[in-house]
């Protein structure tokens with residue numbers, strides 16, 4: 604499946620027992636030796652009567668992570684098409700809390716991704732010794748990367764994001780700066796690196812070098828983080844249309860502790876079975 608080109612293997616772990624090793628997750632995600640995906644999404648039963656499903660996410664590097672916005676839309680499409688639910692509005696628990704995806708009449712999917720988090724310790728981000736610049740309602744941090752300093756907004760959507768504004772996403776050094784940011788010592792759990800080009804107050808173009816997956820064609824939580832950072836900096840107004848290399852996403856956020864709403868497509872490409880090596 605994919606959501607704006609961010610591609611996933613989605614596995615039903617309600618009707619089969621799934622307990623894979625890191626090496627097996629990596630094998631599944633490998634585009635040459637396995638099936639190939641940015642992330643692997645696992646659909647599990649919920650042990651809470653008020654929650655419809657549990658949703659686990661593994662990056663292509665085999666690491667389990669807290670949240671995946673594009674994946675949440677593929678999740679809804681999967682459980683709906685597999686008739687694992689008759690609901691169109693779900694409550695789904697993830698490692699970072701409960702999200703609420705909803706299947707819209709036009710086939711798009713809107714996900715309440717919860718409120719953004721800015722406290723450094725919760726990102727987690729180590730600002731020690733750095734002096735932030737206050738820009739409207741945002742704190743912008745000077746991060747030293749590959750011999751130059753980049754002004755970063757740092758925000759969590761359950762997973763960590765460092766977002767910078769660039770003049771052009773096409774000329775941005777995503778493939779060199781991206782991994783340097785992802786693995787920067789000030790992010791103890793690494794970080795997703797967003798490169799945002801502002802078009803107007805309601806539109807951006809975005810590239811994201813994702814933690815554990817490299818550059819993807821779209822990043823849902825990255826689109827949320829970029830829109831939130833731009834709104835906080837007084838440069839964007841909700842809703843924000845986000846153009847990614849894989850398609851269009853729409854983000855709505857009313858500020859402060861209100862939830863970030865992510866809307867976009869979810870497409871099933873094919874399904875099948877695989878015999879996993881031990």
Ligand SMILES: N[C@H](CCC[C@H](N)C(=O)O)C(=O)O
Pocket residue numbers: 609641642662668669670671672673674762763795813814815816819821822823824825
């Ligand atoms: N690479 C992310 C997980 C997937 C997020 C992205 N695919 C999305 O749509 O939000 C991380 O390590 O936090």
